[in-house]
Amino acid sequence: MTDSHPQARPQTADLADPLYYLANMETVVTWVAGHHADLLTQDECDRLAAFGNLSVSARALLTRMVMRTGELFRLDKFKYPELPDSEARALMELGTRGWLEDNPELTLDDLFRLFTLAELRPAFAATLKSLGHPSGLPKGRMKALLAGEFPDPRPVSKWLGHDRHPVVRLRYMALFDRVRLMFFGNLRQSWSDFVLVELGYQQYETVPLSPRSRAFHDRGDVDCYLVMHQCREQLDAGVAAPDVWGQVPDPADNAWLASRRDRLLLELGRQAERQGEPELALEALAGSHHREARLKQLRLLERMKRFDEAWAIARNWHDQDLSDAEAQGLGRLLKRLSKKVGEPAPPLDDTPVPETFTLILPEPGPVEWLVQQHLTTDECPVVYVENTLINGLFGLLCWEVIFTPMPGAFFHPFHVGPADLTREDFVSRRRDLLEACFRQLDTDAYRDTILTTWRRKQGLANPFVHWQVLSGPLLEMALHCIPPVHLKVLFRRLLANLKEHRSGFPDLIRFVPDHPEPAQRYEMIEVKGPGDRLQDHQRRWLAFFDRQGIAARVCHVRWQEPEFGP
Structure with missing residues (x-):
């Protein structure tokens, strides 16, 4: 760096x-x-x-x-x-x-x-x-x-x-x-996270840093962080929430510190509710802009039987852009509240039932590998990618955006990725840069960007790119088979909640490179062994695929019963 x-x-x-x-x-x-x-x-x-x-x-x-x-x-x-x-x-x-x-x-x-x-x-x-x-x-x-x-x-x-x-x-x-x-950039990491490790085993992107890109603009910013850290330590030690509340600093102009304060207020609200201080919990949650705070605030109002107040906030929130998890939680809450206030519940999006098929395989083993071996052919190769392929394509296309030195994103030369990656304003601070990347998907420019970045940045740490999986042949096949219109919607959903949406992708991808219809040149396959069930974040991805016309199925594996002689 x-x-x-x-x-x-x-x-x-x-x-x-x-x-x-x-x-x-x-x-x-x-x-x-x-x-x-x-x-x-x-x-x-x-x-x-x-x-x-x-x-x-x-x-x-x-x-x-x-x-x-x-x-x-x-x-x-x-x-x-x-x-x-x-x-x-x-x-x-x-x-x-x-x-x-x-x-x-x-x-x-x-x-x-x-x-x-x-x-x-x-x-x-x-x-x-x-x-x-x-x-x-x-x-x-x-x-x-x-x-x-x-x-x-x-x-x-x-x-x-x-x-x-x-x-x-x-x-x-x-x-x-x-x-x-x-x-x-935090006190969560101990000295051993740096002093007792060999940093040279990994290569880091070179990010140009300047005083303008620092998270701390003056000494008061550092002092503010230290006070918030002390507040969090007191909460973790069981200090009464009202005693901590009086020490919380006022909102800061520094956006990076503001996000830290939002997290502190979220935790203070949780602790206040546990300690029997519901009014303080509501005040803390209402003052936090953390993505989890509003749903917790509404659930607390519901438990306090303040249904009209909760309904008014929830109905207003329902009309805003939400991640899938937020929409799911809010929808369930509105359904319950509607009965309490005598109002019709807003219609919920029906979650489609994913298409499934069953394979009976001869003997137990690593189910994803067995299904991959069973389904793959010379004409239609199947690759185990899980969360690596779509994340990797995004990371390669938007590499320069990811490593743009925004204030509070990079503190030293040994960052795998920006420190604000899962923060609520990660996208909003880079929206114009991200949109410029996505416009490449409207032409063939994205292919050259991804392939050139793959060659030039080979081996450099990136939170989205797993080099041991993202081989050249896989990259070439994916760019041939996955239409750019699909990549655009996948990337946009990824950015809607990076903390949640970077996982939950199906285990396998099956390529059909010679199919005449571009949208039919691949399909996602989630593998479930005996007794295994879909998790919520996997269901949400499958529902998204269905809405976007992206082929995806769930493969249920059963083991073949042994045959016994007479």
Whole structure:
């Protein structure tokens, strides 16, 4: 990935290097310091520069600490033989340079997390005895009994009466979390997602990055994300939804942050309902523009018996563009609500029954492979493609659009695809570019675009393209047999909900390349073994095929009964 800064492309570490994790951490720190320096304070920039001035052993040990959970560490647990110098020498350097706090105060929770039951029992035996309890209690029970007796933090020597197991606190973890956020674009990914992997096994598209394409426009954007992350962590920890609600930031002008806020409000609404706060749940869901929020809001209104209110919202929503899953859920809800409000339910699209056929095969085995082998002929080859072919054709046609550096789409040089791929505004932000791609389907230009992209981008990571399946002969056959008008409607449905519609395609495609009618040169075949049934997203694709005149069938496989002699 290139950028507007005069820096060399970051290199990936080799796992054969015992300090590969340090090389990857240095890539992260260097990238953030070079691309986001304006979002850091001077003290933070100085501290990152100081990281680079440490010895190799000190940098490596600091990296190991950053990657571990929490800020507190027992020094006797450090065993890193790959360090050029001893752990003790690296620790001394880190302490002298201000990275570590010696002898920090520990809460009771900290103490019980860091030390074993065998180490804790002698220290608290007398206290437990005075409380009328034996010293041989389980760890969790012991901590619960001691919580009221020891509310204040203290150094480990005051807890355990000795300092044989010294503890240090790593300073600047908040800075490393900020660095991790600006590199990944989220705090869901841990350091191990980057630092402990070999990134070189995959080739990445080169995306031109500039300050204009960044998700974070200023330091306030980073702060806003961090506050929302803290809110989500509190919800996950079971904090009362009303307490979290007061901390949720106001709507942001930054579209990328706005989508994150929508997700937070969706989760807050869920938690509020579970905690018996339905009014707060309604307010949170109404404030979220996440695609799942409105249906959850309507179902909650229904459970609260506020049928007229739910009906009015649902009827208005019914007239808007919906994904198949939304339309199905809304249709079922309107049918129920219509009985409560005395109104006729809007007509629902009848779901057609898919065409089926049955094959009786001689012995159990991988059903898709057996059906493929049974049906394929020299004149009509059958290929196992499932979700790879249509997705792959889309990915090749729209490659340049997928890797356009929209704000919040790419954060570093190692993206398989845009970070906003399944976000609600992925399409709307690229609509003009996508329409330009689709106009190629009105001429023969799309064939050259797809084939040229397949040759030029061979092996580069793309969230839609599976190179091991999308061979040249398959691509040529698909472009000959699948009419462009079909590709256009398939791609448009794909974009209606990328999170949902990228899966559910039939297992097999049967090509009939010599058929005189272009629309009859292929058919999709979904394979179901004994006892297997169609899933909802598969039914929706089959219904779509039926509406669009795309040939598709379901093959039910039965095993041939063994023959027994007389």
